[in-house]
Amino acid sequence: MPQPEPTVDFPRLQQDLEALAAIGRHADHGIHRPAFSPAFMDAQRWLQQRIEEAGLSLELDGALNVIGRLAGPPGRPAVVTGSHIDSVPGGGTLDGALGVVAGLEALRRIRELGVSLAHPLEVVAFTDEEGRFGGMFGSQAMAGHLTPETIVNARDLRGITLVDSMQALGFDAMHALRAARSPRTVQSFVELHIEQGPVLDRAGLHVGVVEGIVGLFKWTVRLRGMANHAGTTPMNMRHDAFQGLAELAGELDRILEEHGGDASVATIGRVELRPGAANVVPSQVEFSLEARDIDPDVLTELGLGFRRAMSAIARRRGLMFEFDVLSEIDPVACDPKVLAAIEQSADSLGVKSQRLPSGAAHDAQSMAYLAPVGMIFVPSKDGRSHSPAEWTSWESIEIGANCLLRTLLRLATDSASASTSATESAST
Amino acid sequence: MPQPEPTVDFPRLQQDLEALAAIGRHADHGIHRPAFSPAFMDAQRWLQQRIEEAGLSLELDGALNVIGRLAGPPGRPAVVTGSHIDSVPGGGTLDGALGVVAGLEALRRIRELGVSLAHPLEVVAFTDEEGRFGGMFGSQAMAGHLTPETIVNARDLRGITLVDSMQALGFDAMHALRAARSPRTVQSFVELHIEQGPVLDRAGLHVGVVEGIVGLFKWTVRLRGMANHAGTTPMNMRHDAFQGLAELAGELDRILEEHGGDASVATIGRVELRPGAANVVPSQVEFSLEARDIDPDVLTELGLGFRRAMSAIARRRGLMFEFDVLSEIDPVACDPKVLAAIEQSADSLGVKSQRLPSGAAHDAQSMAYLAPVGMIFVPSKDGRSHSPAEWTSWESIEIGANCLLRTLLRLATDSASASTSATESAST
Numbered sequence: 001m002p003q004p005e006p007t008v009d010f011p012r013l014q015q016d017l018e019a020l021a022a023i024g025r026h027a028d029h030g031i032h033r034p035a036f037s038p039a040f041m042d043a044q045r046w047l048q049q050r051i052e053e054a055g056l057s058l059e060l061d062g063a064l065n066v067i068g069r070l071a072g073p074p075g076r077p078a079v080v081t082g083s084h085i086d087s088v089p090g091g092g093t094l095d096g097a098l099g100v101v102a103g104l105e106a107l108r109r110i111r112e113l114g115v116s117l118a119h120p121l122e123v124v125a126f127t128d129e130e131g132r133f134g135g136m137f138g139s140q141a142m143a144g145h146l147t148p149e150t151i152v153n154a155r156d157l158r159g160i161t162l163v164d165s166m167q168a169l170g171f172d173a174m175h176a177l178r179a180a181r182s183p184r185t186v187q188s189f190v191e192l193h194i195e196q197g198p199v200l201d202r203a204g205l206h207v208g209v210v211e212g213i214v215g216l217f218k219w220t221v222r223l224r225g226m227a228n229h230a231g232t233t234p235m236n237m238r239h240d241a242f243q244g245l246a247e248l249a250g251e252l253d254r255i256l257e258e259h260g261g262d263a264s265v266a267t268i269g270r271v272e273l274r275p276g277a278a279n280v281v282p283s284q285v286e287f288s289l290e291a292r293d294i295d296p297d298v299l300t301e302l303g304l305g306f307r308r309a310m311s312a313i314a315r316r317r318g319l320m321f322e323f324d325v326l327s328e329i330d331p332v333a334c335d336p337k338v339l340a341a342i343e344q345s346a347d348s349l350g351v352k353s354q355r356l357p358s359g360a361a362h363d364a365q366s367m368a369y370l371a372p373v374g375m376i377f378v379p380s381k382d383g384r385s386h387s388p389a390e391w392t393s394w395e396s397i398e399i400g401a402n403c404l405l406r407t408l409l410r411l412a413t414d415s416a417s418a419s420t421s422a423t424e425s426a427s428t
Numbered sequence: 429m430p431q432p433e434p435t436v437d438f439p440r441l442q443q444d445l446e447a448l449a450a451i452g453r454h455a456d457h458g459i460h461r462p463a464f465s466p467a468f469m470d471a472q473r474w475l476q477q478r479i480e481e482a483g484l485s486l487e488l489d490g491a492l493n494v495i496g497r498l499a500g501p502p503g504r505p506a507v508v509t510g511s512h513i514d515s516v517p518g519g520g521t522l523d524g525a526l527g528v529v530a531g532l533e534a535l536r537r538i539r540e541l542g543v544s545l546a547h548p549l550e551v552v553a554f555t556d557e558e559g560r561f562g563g564m565f566g567s568q569a570m571a572g573h574l575t576p577e578t579i580v581n582a583r584d585l586r587g588i589t590l591v592d593s594m595q596a597l598g599f600d601a602m603h604a605l606r607a608a609r610s611p612r613t614v615q616s617f618v619e620l621h622i623e624q625g626p627v628l629d630r631a632g633l634h635v636g637v638v639e640g641i642v643g644l645f646k647w648t649v650r651l652r653g654m655a656n657h658a659g660t661t662p663m664n665m666r667h668d669a670f671q672g673l674a675e676l677a678g679e680l681d682r683i684l685e686e687h688g689g690d691a692s693v694a695t696i697g698r699v700e701l702r703p704g705a706a707n708v709v710p711s712q713v714e715f716s717l718e719a720r721d722i723d724p725d726v727l728t729e730l731g732l733g734f735r736r737a738m739s740a741i742a743r744r745r746g747l748m749f750e751f752d753v754l755s756e757i758d759p760v761a762c763d764p765k766v767l768a769a770i771e772q773s774a775d776s777l778g779v780k781s782q783r784l785p786s787g788a789a790h791d792a793q794s795m796a797y798l799a800p801v802g803m804i805f806v807p808s809k810d811g812r813s814h815s816p817a818e819w820t821s822w823e824s825i826e827i828g829a830n831c832l833l834r835t836l837l838r839l840a841t842d843s844a845s846a847s848t849s850a851t852e853s854a855s856t
Contacts, residue, residue, distance in 0.1 A: 197660025214659060218706055230695035231642060231720050231787030232625025233811060235684065242677065242696055249674030256663060267658035268670055269706045271699050278646055278697045278716035278754070288706035292659050326706070359659030383661060 092390025198383030335372030520818025626811030766802030
């Protein structure tokens with residue numbers, strides 16, 4: 001009969017989550033820990049102390065990523081877990097924090113159990129995942145994606161530079177370039193995170209197994225018609241730019257059904273009309289069109305589908321259409337071995353899990369350039385996030401943390417697991 | 429064999445139109461004669477001089493309406509024509525000016541011909557038809573619709589009061605209350621105006637016979653859903669406020685076809701999304717919905733149709749909906765006798781005419797409270813107006829002016845024509 005698999009010290013995990021949640025909490029119960037803010041630095045210090053108390057070795061890299069390490073056989077690539085402890089202004093207590101604190105607890109527990117490891121284990125708190133300075137600074141630095149230029153040009157919404165805000169804290173932003181790691185040092189990366197969407201909550205499940213992080217394209221589209229008097233211009237003589245957009249919006253579902261996958265989404269989130277007066281037929285509409293899917297081919301198909309629809313609408317209505325690509329981000333596929341380790345761990349806990357894509361960006365996306373990655377989701381009540389209303393039941397948190405612990409054990413004790421698939425993963 | 433009907437002195441009319449067009453013309457060829465501006469006052473003085481030179485009696489009423497009068501039998505109500513000589517900033521040369529100058533030419537010609545009149549004839553240049561101070565100040569004053577309160581509260585977009593701008597010119601705005609006329613003094617009102625829409629131009633006609641001036645309702649509508657992450661929220665779990673608007677916009681034509689008349693129009697001209705970010709499912713959309721028709725019952729039906737559609741969309745999509753009525757203006761029906769006089773005059777000129785509604789507001793709308801009204805439209809090239817691109821061929825202008833002349837003659841020489849239908853007309 002096999003040994004029962006270990007579990008985390010749940011009261012200790014709870015205590016840590018609550019202690020971290022008290023740092024940067026405002027009267028509205030929202031968490032305010034933007035990167036490099038005093039509350040963020042307090043949280044960094046708190047975490048460093050926890051790591052040292054846990055008997056893990058502590059490192060603060062050039063991007064201010066906090067790393068706790070449990071040594072394994074020398075020269076072996078590490079199984080890495082982690083997430084972030086910065087928050088949006090007025091965020092919830094779990095977005096990022098859960099993955100860091102549960103990762104810490106997992107390493108602490110594994111150390112206590114004296115498990116014989118085939119790989120070292122690391123827990124990382126990545127800096128500025130929420131993108132105060134535009135990107136995922138910490139994990140991008142670790143993935144080696146920063147350049148001196150991107151560092152110098154990074155500014156927050158108030159115009160404060162990354163260089164200045166790190167200098168004010170006694171750090172040199174250029175040292176972030178030193179945080180880059182070789183793929184040879186990372187065996188795999190696993191991140192526990194709240195879903196930030198409604199799927200698991202609606203399905204009544206505790207665990208989601210992320211099969212990939214969706215890619216996206218974001219366009220700015222302009223339709224141009226002709227401004228006309230809303231009283232004197234008969235309906236059939238109009239070139240109403242807004243009606244062109246409305247027709248496209250009405251075809252969104254059809255385009256997703258015809259060209260997309262099960263989990264494809266598309267959103268029109270920003271709309272600006274000109275001249276924008278009640279009594280003038282709109283001459284121009286500029287809008288954002290964003291589509292996401294986990295499969296790069298599906299994204300390509302969706303792009304073609306939207307372009308075809310817009311061409312047809314523009315032709316039919318006598319409008320001009322043009323679009324600018326604002327961003328294109330490739331999807332990241334999670335690694336089958338990491339997925340299997342997560343699913344076996346969920347099975348071992350006796351809980352049902354569901355595969356689903358991550359529609360939001362995560363540090364795992366950057367880490368996929370270094371190593372095979374996987375993510376564990378726990379449900380977000382009503383899908384709420386980036387808000388004090390963000391909530392996950394303690395039951396789901398415990399199950400998620402145990403799932404992470406067992407996944408890390410599976411990966412760190414499997415001496416045969418490949419570290420060579422990093423390049424493959426990065427090219428998807 | 430009947431006498432051929434008279435025609436205007438076309439070269440003289442052309443000269444007057446060109447002289448007036450030179451007043452307030454800027455380098456871009458746009459006409460800048462907002463009410464009470466120096467250019468407007470120059471145009472007023474120019475017109476007063478023309479009226480006196482034409483041997484008509486001149487009156488400037490308390491609203492600064494310029495009135496030229498050709499006497500008829502004492503005590504008889506006047507057949508009135510006219511329009512306005514103020515312009516939007518950067519308007520065209522004919523919007524308003526054509527009706528005033530052609531009216532002047534008609535009275536001048538009738539005086540020269542020594543026609544025996546059953547009614548006096550008047551030509552009026554109404555002040556501020558373009559609504560620098562919010563409404564059609566001059567014709568509203570004549571119709572007796574002003575109150576001391578509306579006069580004191582009237583301000584332009586820069587915050588300048590009507591009282592101050594008239595005082596700076598030596599006039600007391602309160603005297604506008606004296607401009608009110610009794611319906612007993614007006615037998616009928618006829619206005620020649622450019623169409624400001626594309627219907628006659630597309631149909632290749634010189635003359636349109638306005639069957640009425642459309643009424644309208646203008647609503648501000650809000651649809652509220654829920655803001656959600658555009659990446660993590662599946663399509664079938666969204667409450668996307670913008671998609672609700674897009675669905676309504678897609679039903680615009682159906683609603684007009686089911687509940688409207690041939691010439692009903694509806695416009696969504698202003699749209700504002702919240703939060704208005706590319707990566708957030710919109711939680712709220714606020715938009716303008718404006719519908720116009722010539723039949724008050726049709727307008728009521730359209731209002732019901734839109735409300736029903738919005739309720740259904742809101743229910744289906746899990747949205748809340750509410751709307752504020754910004755304005756409701758009753759349609760004005762033109763008088764059958766005046767219409768007949770215009771059509772007979774067009775026939776006498778050997779030109780085809782077409783009945784059509786006026787989708788724009790005109791001074792005739794105010795005058796309908798005093799007397800039966802009619803309007804003659806001449807084509808606007810491509811429907812352009814309120815722009816230096818506004819243009820009507822000289823051929824159409826000549827035909828329109830002759831049509832006005834002959835219509836005025838018909839009305840002013842018909843001693844049997846009723847002046848009692850004013851009350852009827854006002855109640856439509």
